[in-house]
Amino acid sequence: MNITDIQNIFTEAEEKISQASDSNELDEIKHFYLGRKGKMAQVIKQIPELPEEKRPLAGKESNIIKGKIQSLLSDRTQQLKTGQEKTQKIDTSLPAVKRTLGGRHPITIVIDDICKIFEHIGFTLVEGPEIETDYYNFKALNIPEGHPARDNFATFYLPKDNMLLRSQTSPVQIRIMKDVEPPLRILSPGKVFRPDNLDASHSFMFHQIEGLVVDKKTNFTHLKASLSYFVKNFFGRDVTMRFRPHYFPFTEPSAEVDIACIICGGEGCSVCSRTGWLEILGAGMVHPNVLKEVGIEESIFQGYAFGLGIERIAMLKYGITDIRMFFNNDMRFLKQFS
Numbered sequence: 308m309n310i311t312d313i314q315n316i317f318t319e320a321e322e323k324i325s326q327a328s329d330s331n332e333l334d335e336i337k338h339f340y341l342g343r344k345g346k347m348a349q350v351i352k353q354i355p356e357l358p359e360e361k362r363p364l365a366g367k368e369s370n371i372i373k374g375k376i377q378s379l380l381s382d383r384t385q386q387l388k389t390g391q392e393k394t395q396k397i398d399t400s401l402p403a404v405k406r407t408l409g410g411r412h413p414i415t416i417v418i419d420d421i422c423k424i425f426e427h428i429g430f431t432l433v434e435g436p437e438i439e440t441d442y443y444n445f446k447a448l449n450i451p452e453g454h455p456a457r458d459n460f461a462t463f464y465l466p467k468d469n470m471l472l473r474s475q476t477s478p479v480q481i482r483i484m485k486d487v488e489p490p491l492r493i494l495s496p497g498k499v500f501r502p503d504n505l506d507a508s509h510s511f512m513f514h515q516i517e518g519l520v521v522d523k524k525t526n527f528t529h530l531k532a533s534l535s536y537f538v539k540n541f542f543g544r545d546v547t548m549r550f551r552p553h554y555f556p557f558t559e560p561s562a563e564v565d566i567a568c569i570i571c572g573g574e575g576c577s578v579c580s581r582t583g584w585l586e587i588l589g590a591g592m593v594h595p596n597v598l599k600e601v602g603i604e605e606s607i608f609q610g611y612a613f614g615l616g617i618e619r620i621a622m623l624k625y626g627i628t629d630i631r632m633f634f635n636n637d638m639r640f641l642k643q644f645s
């Protein structure tokens with residue numbers, strides 16, 4: 308007997324273990340090699356008969372091989388066990404597990420609907436950061452120092468580096484105009500933040516969609532046509548629209564846009580405060596100061612912009628009377644829309 312014989316026993320055992328297909332077979336292999344009268348026991352028994360200088364190495368090698376066989380046996384046992392579990396788990400005759408899919412949130416539905424309408428007339432979707440700087444949220448939009456919109460009561464300021472939570476989606480306009488050469492035709496939906504107390508019609512977080520067009524020979528008629536296309540496609544063919552002169556720092560001239568009350572049809576009800584009209588958005592021609600700030604030549608290019616509040620539109624469309632319902636995550640409410 309020599310070292311090669313011991314190693315051959317291991318090679319032989321290794322092959323048998325890898326081919327074993329159940330635990331009974333493994334038990335037999337264990338008994339055959341590692342049992343009290345097993346092959347390894349016989350090898351160890353013969354060690355004293357070896358020449359003295361070969362005994363320590365033979366003893367050491369036998370112990371190593373015993374250990375290796377033992378660990379191969381446990382690995383194979385584990386392998387067979389996992390294999391069995393896997394086969395037990397897959398039963399193709401069982402009825403399929405029904406997976407419940409979540410539905411879209413009403414705010415997402417309204418955003419998607421609005422975007423689809425504007426995409427039809429060439430608008431492209433863009434997004435911008437919710438954490439902004441004073442420059443993008445105010446200064447570049449022609450909102451001067453000291454303007455009430457900059458007040459702590461109207462904007463969430465962050466403690467560092469003049470950063471804030473955007474109070475409107477308009478900063479995206481500035482970012483795009485600075486990066487992309489006109490002509491531009493963009494639409495930017497997203498969250499905005501204002502420190503309003505939570506009540507039926509106010510929330511400190513809500514959603515807006517901002518639209519911006521910059522091109523040569525763009526005028527107020529184009530703005531009116533785009534918004535009219537939107538109103539007719541979103542609220543219905545027969546819904547009338549009106550523009551009221553208004554003031555925004557970043558547009559000139561500016562207007563607020565109303566639609567005839569979709570609840571009472573213009574007769575006057577509590578939703579429209581008996582006026583027959585519902586305000587839905589603000590719009591106007593981009594102020595020359597804004598174009599100048601972003602480096603667009605205002606003698607060649609003009610633009611128009613509009614912004615609308617998604618929650619307000621969704622409330623009107625679905626007849627929802629409390630803005631908090633959008634954010635309470637009450638499944639009974641949310642399920643109605645999916």
Ligand SMILES: [Zn+2]
Pocket residue numbers: 568569570571572573574575576577578579580581583584
């Ligand atoms: Zn009404």
